[in-house]
Each structure stands twice: as structure tokens, then as C-alpha cells.
Amino acid sequence: MKSDIDSLMQAANLDAILVSGSAQHNPTMFYLTGGAHMTHGELIKKRGEEAVLYYSPMERDEAARTGLPTRNLMDYNYQELLKESDGNAAQATAKRYKQMLSELGIESGRMAVYGKVEAGPSYTVLTALQQLMPEIEIVGEMGRSVLLQAMETKDASEAERMRRMGQITVEVVDRVASFLQEHKAKDGILVKADDQPLTIGDIKKKISAWVAGLGVENPHGVIFAIGHDAGVPHSTGNPEDLLQLGKTIVFDIFLQEPGGGYHYDFTRTWCLGHAPEAEQKLYDDVKFVFDDIMGGLEANAPFPLLQKRTCDLFEEQGHPTIQSDPRTQEGYVHSIGHGLGLNVHEQPSARGKGNLLKPGVVVTIEPGLYYPEKGMGVRIEDTVYVREDGEIEVLAEYPHDLVLPISKT
Amino acid sequence: MKSDIDSLMQAANLDAILVSGSAQHNPTMFYLTGGAHMTHGELIKKRGEEAVLYYSPMERDEAARTGLPTRNLMDYNYQELLKESDGNAAQATAKRYKQMLSELGIESGRMAVYGKVEAGPSYTVLTALQQLMPEIEIVGEMGRSVLLQAMETKDASEAERMRRMGQITVEVVDRVASFLQEHKAKDGILVKADDQPLTIGDIKKKISAWVAGLGVENPHGVIFAIGHDAGVPHSTGNPEDLLQLGKTIVFDIFLQEPGGGYHYDFTRTWCLGHAPEAEQKLYDDVKFVFDDIMGGLEANAPFPLLQKRTCDLFEEQGHPTIQSDPRTQEGYVHSIGHGLGLNVHEQPSARGKGNLLKPGVVVTIEPGLYYPEKGMGVRIEDTVYVREDGEIEVLAEYPHDLVLPISKT
Known part of the structure; x- marks a missing residue:
């Protein structure tokens, strides 16, 4: 169950998890937010610490209702990152993840990714993030993932x-x-x-x-x-x-x-x-x-x-x-x-x-x-x-x- | 519209597209299958040729109803590939894709990936496929993808x-x-x-x-x-x-x-x-x-x-x-x-x-x-x-x- 996530992460040698996408019709995000009415969010959990939920400004109240610590995605100045990446959206998104991860003290180790997402952009962004932060190993678990084990x-x-x-x-x-x-x-x-x-x-x-x-x-x-x-x-x-x-x-x-x-x-x-x-x-x-x-x-x-x-x-x-x-x-x-x-x-x-x-x-x-x-x-x-x-x-x-x-x- | 896909692929310099996941609540797969009642499928389209739909045996009839050429996923002997990959599911899945692509004569060029999928396994399989077939460039389009342009x-x-x-x-x-x-x-x-x-x-x-x-x-x-x-x-x-x-x-x-x-x-x-x-x-x-x-x-x-x-x-x-x-x-x-x-x-x-x-x-x-x-x-x-x-x-x-x-x- 949810209270097992830290020990399951330890057993799987995971230092962090990153969950993306809507909080609706997206089992892992629903699980960790309790089913927030959010059309898009990001959630990062460092092992041993509470998960942090990132929201778009219009969904601030919905995010707050989850009881999780929350942060506003707008505070990461995506437009600036996009400019500095010559309009490369995948680069800009990867840089934003890097900022978010660094703030939480996640600079190395193994990080599993979750969420029901579009295959194309997800692959491109994760590949860019892997190159940007080579000291982090991005892990896409096949089969019995840590969250599926918790949900069991x-x-x-x-x-x-x-x-x-x-x-x-x-x-x-x-x-x-x-x-x-x-x-x-x-x-x-x-x-x-x-x-x-x-x-x-x-x-x-x-x-x-x-x-x-x-x-x-x-x-x-x-x-x-x-x-x-x-x-x-x-x-x-x-x-x-x-x-x-x-x-x-x-x-x-x-x-x-x-x-x-x-x-x-x-x-x-x-x-x-x-x-x-x-x-x-x-x-x-x-x-x-x-x-x-x-x-x-x-x-x-x-x-x-x-x-x-x-x-x-x-x-x-x-x-x-x-x-x-x-x-x-x-x-x-x-x-x-x-x-x-x-x-x-x-x-x-x-x-x-x-x-x-x-x-x-x-x-x-x-x-x-x-x-x-x-x-x-x-x-x-x-x-x-x-x-x-x-x-x-x-x-x-x-x-x-x-x-x-x-x-x- | 759908009839523009080949020319849009040409303009984007894409040689193939690969769409994964359910045909329901998955816009790109719904689009290309006309909304088949399939819980899981794969679809591969080579530029200039008709898309081929891969189905699980229990969904044979649903796949046939799309009017697309179809193939049975069971014919690729996943269990054999899994054994030969020492139980590595991502490797086995990538090898199956390689077989499917090779049969269609897709051995090189740029291939865009689509579909609403779980981020983790998708990333792992696509990364494995990219390594297995380095002569194919796996492309995850950000924003206005070829299929979004067709759907416009x-x-x-x-x-x-x-x-x-x-x-x-x-x-x-x-x-x-x-x-x-x-x-x-x-x-x-x-x-x-x-x-x-x-x-x-x-x-x-x-x-x-x-x-x-x-x-x-x-x-x-x-x-x-x-x-x-x-x-x-x-x-x-x-x-x-x-x-x-x-x-x-x-x-x-x-x-x-x-x-x-x-x-x-x-x-x-x-x-x-x-x-x-x-x-x-x-x-x-x-x-x-x-x-x-x-x-x-x-x-x-x-x-x-x-x-x-x-x-x-x-x-x-x-x-x-x-x-x-x-x-x-x-x-x-x-x-x-x-x-x-x-x-x-x-x-x-x-x-x-x-x-x-x-x-x-x-x-x-x-x-x-x-x-x-x-x-x-x-x-x-x-x-x-x-x-x-x-x-x-x-x-x-x-x-x-x-x-x-x-x-x-």
C-alpha cells in the first residue's frame, strides 16, 4: 500500500520517481494524488520524502486539495528556457525537470518514470533529460513496477x-x-x-x-x-x-x-x-x-x-x-x-x-x-x-x- | 485529413510511423483504426503503403472489421524472444518490433512513434529498439506532429x-x-x-x-x-x-x-x-x-x-x-x-x-x-x-x- 512505497523503492534501488500527466484516467497519478481534478501535473517523490505536486496555475486549488506540498509550474519560466534552447521544446522541458529535481536534491541515482502519456513527446523529453543529467539513470520498469507493487x-x-x-x-x-x-x-x-x-x-x-x-x-x-x-x-x-x-x-x-x-x-x-x-x-x-x-x-x-x-x-x-x-x-x-x-x-x-x-x-x-x-x-x-x-x-x-x-x- | 498522411510524412521526412496502445481513448490509434474495439494493438505504416494492424488473438474479429491489413501478434513468438533475451521483456518486445518492421521493409530512415501509453515501459522499449536498430531514427515529435497535422x-x-x-x-x-x-x-x-x-x-x-x-x-x-x-x-x-x-x-x-x-x-x-x-x-x-x-x-x-x-x-x-x-x-x-x-x-x-x-x-x-x-x-x-x-x-x-x-x- 501507499505506506510501503519508500521500502519498495529501496528494494528496487530507486532514489526517486517522476509521474506525469492528468490526475484523471491515469492510474499512477490518480493513486498518488488521490484523484485530483487536474488535467496536467507532474509529481516527484524522493525516497524517504513526501511527494511534491507541480500544477498549472488554473488548477492551483485542485492541487492544494490533495494535501501534498505543491509548486506552481509557472515558476520555472518555461518561455525563458525555450528561448535559451533555441525553441527546442524537449530541451526546455528537460531543463525544467532538471531545475525541479535539483531543488529537491535529486542529482544522481535511479529515477523511475510513470504516467499515461503520449509516447512520442515522452520519449523525446526523457531522452533529452537523460542526456542533460547523465548522473541520473532514468528507469522505465517493465511489469511489476514499484507503484504496481504498492497498489497491490x-x-x-x-x-x-x-x-x-x-x-x-x-x-x-x-x-x-x-x-x-x-x-x-x-x-x-x-x-x-x-x-x-x-x-x-x-x-x-x-x-x-x-x-x-x-x-x-x-x-x-x-x-x-x-x-x-x-x-x-x-x-x-x-x-x-x-x-x-x-x-x-x-x-x-x-x-x-x-x-x-x-x-x-x-x-x-x-x-x-x-x-x-x-x-x-x-x-x-x-x-x-x-x-x-x-x-x-x-x-x-x-x-x-x-x-x-x-x-x-x-x-x-x-x-x-x-x-x-x-x-x-x-x-x-x-x-x-x-x-x-x-x-x-x-x-x-x-x-x-x-x-x-x-x-x-x-x-x-x-x-x-x-x-x-x-x-x-x-x-x-x-x-x-x-x-x-x-x-x-x-x-x-x-x-x-x-x-x-x-x-x- | 487521412489522405494527406503520406505527403505530410514526406514533408516531415518520416519513413514510417508506429502507433501503440488501445484503440479506445487513444486519439491516434482511434484515428487510424476508425475506433476499433481493441484493448491493445500495434499499427505500423510505411510511407506510401497502407497501415498494418497487429492484434491479440482474442481481438481478431475487431481488428478485421477495420478493413486494414492485419497480422496476429502471436505469430511473432514472444515467449521464444523472451527466452532468448534472458527474460528481459524490453529486449524481447524490441526484437518483436524489429521482426515486424523488417517484414514491412522498414530497415532504416526516420520513424515517428505515437499512442497513449505508460511512460516507463514505453521509454525502456523504445530505447532498446533504438539500440537494436541504430539505422532507424526513432522520432518523438513535440507539438504539431504529422498525425496532428493530418487530424487538423x-x-x-x-x-x-x-x-x-x-x-x-x-x-x-x-x-x-x-x-x-x-x-x-x-x-x-x-x-x-x-x-x-x-x-x-x-x-x-x-x-x-x-x-x-x-x-x-x-x-x-x-x-x-x-x-x-x-x-x-x-x-x-x-x-x-x-x-x-x-x-x-x-x-x-x-x-x-x-x-x-x-x-x-x-x-x-x-x-x-x-x-x-x-x-x-x-x-x-x-x-x-x-x-x-x-x-x-x-x-x-x-x-x-x-x-x-x-x-x-x-x-x-x-x-x-x-x-x-x-x-x-x-x-x-x-x-x-x-x-x-x-x-x-x-x-x-x-x-x-x-x-x-x-x-x-x-x-x-x-x-x-x-x-x-x-x-x-x-x-x-x-x-x-x-x-x-x-x-x-x-x-x-x-x-x-x-x-x-x-x-x-
Whole structure:
């Protein structure tokens, strides 16, 4: 978590970090500023010292609200630096960084760079800065960076924000369930008052409006896929599809705080009205594994062991898995879960050594089985928090039932 | 426009361009793929040849839908390259780029890089690639890059998409006007049926729900600011503020196609019920300048001349401007407009030489006057398209009236 950053920097032999870009929709800047409403900023942290936030004058108040020590970018006289660099903007920007770094006593050592930025100017400026300050080694970490390691475990306030997103998520899910149940069935499909069929596009529009009305974001869309599409994990659902009774509907929703903040990730599978035998059996198989994994969750367990156990259990049931056949497109074809936070997928991963369910992690648990050719798929997903005391908390409770009764005909 | 890319590359002495990242919320990748639903891709264009799009296997169908020639990233055997690079991910990624570039016959020359990416890994990979292929010069353009120059002029299909966003925008604005007018005034403020005051927060929630229901995005929020806040151009409006009659409300809305597509930008200033003399005078001054500038728009005119004329006219009216006092926070404090497209602010700019209203540009025209201490501000903004035939088209018409009559009491 945030309080680990200094020790993580030490372990990675980093003396400073530099974060650039907007504080919105930019996970690392959002993380360190707490989600300030700043369209552009710079943040420099020297190991062992508080991060300093640099702002444009019009965003002074937003910067101040972060509680971080702040400085005005205008005080570095960019126009002067530009003139002295013969109009070379990259040189001028690098010189401004040099001033900022020198003021903080960062003159040598290793400095990692972060932030969601345009590749071209970023590369040019960092290359210029590297030449201007050869005694500093500019480090662009691949993979598990220091900040991703810090973000892996959540403190109480982060967990509370994700809990709140969970509450909003189940509120939306509940509205969708009620909305579906308000409709009558005719000839095996849900229809509106005028007997015209309800479509998945109609449902998605409702979801968008509810999500917006609740003041949160849905940046990656929502999966609401029926029948064949429910059997394709990455299909988001065809807007023109009708709501047939007795077909599996995979409803996967991953909302985010406005401005690119914390996520919640959640999936239910529904059959409207009734579940035919094959659909019920598929659900029972997934629910059995879901309950087994959820019941066995323990702090500090290796996350990849859960992936192995999931594959073993599905194989015992007779399903192909990516363990038995890495190229299978049927059966169990993905990972048991992933870390969740400011990124939809972050640390820990259910693949690879060293990924433990440390106290503080928030992970999804989402077994699923997919048979597109048979026109069905089932996934059940909850998001859990491994609390500091080692207890496992489902951040938002909601029934797992397969059948959504439709009483009107 | 897109068809200019080859000649712009030639003028900038570029032999190739490389674009990385998601095709959503990533303007350059959105531009070249037409907004594919791809979470990760690579795109390489050799000058004079069609761009090639590289996809992850799960996004094969989305990639194919772009109509571009496509290749599967899996065919480059990253795991093999990683092994051969002793687990160095940056080296392996650079080697994969080298394979991709070599296949396209790009072995030397200048290659510009684009895309919204994480600064750290991008820097490391590009540095590794530069070392691996020293005969290629990796170029990160500052400012007016080749793709920004191409994006400056819109073709007919882009203009049509922006026209459609304009229609949705005025639909939302009209709903807001009607919603306000459905309320009654009591003691000089708008109140709900239960006599509780309506707030700006209430309006913003409505706007968000309507925007979502219409299937578009509002990624930067909306400005709905009254009184003092209307006098601060960057204030988005205090959610707790009440809707006082006779105070200026600046309503600036900039919607975007879903997934990070084309924008529309639009501002009206309203006084509910009536306009006091000072507010009316301020509006009249802005409207006079707005009409003058709009009436004088001509294809190929220098955009900065309009900024100068705006300042001159406001000064004649007795207002301070950033021309008469660059540090003023009262009067006219910003630019007359900006290019608009996949970015909220793009080329052309109303500042700096060489910015012409070329056929194909889409720009905002948005004069405004701000007096926060007097509790008022006025801005009027329309978005115009300079058509190929030189005609000036307002992409979405909507009345400019100041007073929004409130009949209920």
C-alpha cells in the first residue's frame, strides 16, 4: 500500500520517481494524488520524502486539495528556457525537470518514470533529460513496477472506496433483475407492453443510464451476453439479441469511480424463467467450484494454487481446461481471478510465482465454463478483500441464483 | 485529413510511423483504426503503403472489421524472444518490433512513434529498439506532429460524425432547458414540487443520465456554473449552488463518441426568468462580438487574426483583455477558439503563425467575458466546419437567447 512505497523503492534501488500527466484516467497519478481534478501535473517523490505536486496555475486549488506540498509550474519560466534552447521544446522541458529535481536534491541515482502519456513527446523529453543529467539513470520498469507493487495491497480507505463501488454495482444489478422481471414472456421471449421484443441493447441502455445516474463510470462497457455469446468470454453481447427464456445470460459489470478511480468487478449468470437440464448442470458445476474456492480462501495462500485447484476440479467434472489443453476454446479457458484496484487487472496475478493473497489485496474469484457451440456459458464472480486480520470479506454480497423467475405471461 | 498522411510524412521526412496502445481513448490509434474495439494493438505504416494492424488473438474479429491489413501478434513468438533475451521483456518486445518492421521493409530512415501509453515501459522499449536498430531514427515529435497535422482537417465522414454529436448535444441542451422550465420559482430560486430548492448537482445528474441514455460519453464533465462561478472560466460549477433567477449560468458541454471518438463543443449562457441590466449588457457585448466573428468567418483566414479582432472589439467596449493585460483575470481571458476532433483541443490554434482556417478544419468560436467579483460571466460557443467548398457550416444550430423564461411561480 501507499505506506510501503519508500521500502519498495529501496528494494528496487530507486532514489526517486517522476509521474506525469492528468490526475484523471491515469492510474499512477490518480493513486498518488488521490484523484485530483487536474488535467496536467507532474509529481516527484524522493525516497524517504513526501511527494511534491507541480500544477498549472488554473488548477492551483485542485492541487492544494490533495494535501501534498505543491509548486506552481509557472515558476520555472518555461518561455525563458525555450528561448535559451533555441525553441527546442524537449530541451526546455528537460531543463525544467532538471531545475525541479535539483531543488529537491535529486542529482544522481535511479529515477523511475510513470504516467499515461503520449509516447512520442515522452520519449523525446526523457531522452533529452537523460542526456542533460547523465548522473541520473532514468528507469522505465517493465511489469511489476514499484507503484504496481504498492497498489497491490489496499489500505482501509481504498477498501472502503471499493466497498462503496460494490454497493453501487449490486444496486445496478438489482435494478436490472427487477427490470427484466417487470416484463412478460410471450412465445419464449421477453416482450414490452406493446408486445415488441425486449433486446439486449435495451438492457444496456438502461444500465448506462442507471450507472450515470448513480454518479459512476462504466468505461469498459458491460458484458450482457446470451446463449452462444455467453459461451464466448470476451463477447460483450449482441445489442439485437432477444431475451429468450431458459438461455444462460452472462452479466459481467465492472464499474469505476468517476475520473478513473477504483473499480468493482462482478458477474452473475441468469436463466430467465427456468433453466433446462443442461444449463442447470453447467451452472451447478461452476457453482460447486466457486463455493470450493471461496470456502478455501486463506490469507497468504499462493494465488496460482487456486488456478490449479480450479482446473483440477473442472477436469474431475469432465470439462476441458487450459491446464489439460492450453488451446481449448471450450470448458474453462481463463484465469480464476485477478487483482483489482485503479486498474481492472492489476497485481496479484493467478499466474506466476510470488503472487500471494497477502493481507490488503483485493482480487476477483471468477470460475466459468463456456460451450459456445452448445449455446451456453456460465461465470460467477465476486470481489474479495483479504483484510489486515486475515479475514476474507466479499466486498458486496448478492445472491448467486441461476433462475430469475418471470411471472408475467 | 487521412489522405494527406503520406505527403505530410514526406514533408516531415518520416519513413514510417508506429502507433501503440488501445484503440479506445487513444486519439491516434482511434484515428487510424476508425475506433476499433481493441484493448491493445500495434499499427505500423510505411510511407506510401497502407497501415498494418497487429492484434491479440482474442481481438481478431475487431481488428478485421477495420478493413486494414492485419497480422496476429502471436505469430511473432514472444515467449521464444523472451527466452532468448534472458527474460528481459524490453529486449524481447524490441526484437518483436524489429521482426515486424523488417517484414514491412522498414530497415532504416526516420520513424515517428505515437499512442497513449505508460511512460516507463514505453521509454525502456523504445530505447532498446533504438539500440537494436541504430539505422532507424526513432522520432518523438513535440507539438504539431504529422498525425496532428493530418487530424487538423476532417473528411466528409468525420464531419458527419461531429454533426451527429452536435445533434445529440443540442438534444441534451434542449432537455436541460425544458427541465429547468418545468420548475417553479419561489423567493427567486427554482424549487421542486416539494418546495425544496433545485441544485446544480441535480441538473448535472440529469445531464449525465441523458448523455448515457443517448449512448455517448461525457469524459471531461460539464460546466454548469452560476453567478460568481460563471465568472471563472474553468469552474465547473458548485453542485450545491441554487438556481437563482437573473444570474448568469454558463453551460458548456463537450460530448464525445463512445470509446474516445469525436467531440462536439458547445456553450450557452442563460439567465432564468429575467436578465438584470448588468447581465443583459454583458451578454449583449459578447453576442455582438460573437456575431461579428461568426459573420466574418472565411476559409483560409488566419485563426489568430480572429483572436486579435476579438480582443480589439472587447477593448473598444471597455473590457480588459489578455491583449491589453496578459495577466488579467477579468474581461476576456482566453482564446477565441480551438480546433476540435478526437482531441478536445487540437489544431488549428488561435495562437501562433501558420494556423489557417483551411477547408476541412472544425473549430470552436467562443468569445466570453468574466467578472467573478461582480458575480457574472457570459460565454457563447458554436462549433463550425469549414467545408471543402469554403462555406462555413455551424454543425448544430441552437438559439443563443440569454433569458430562459420561467412561467411557473
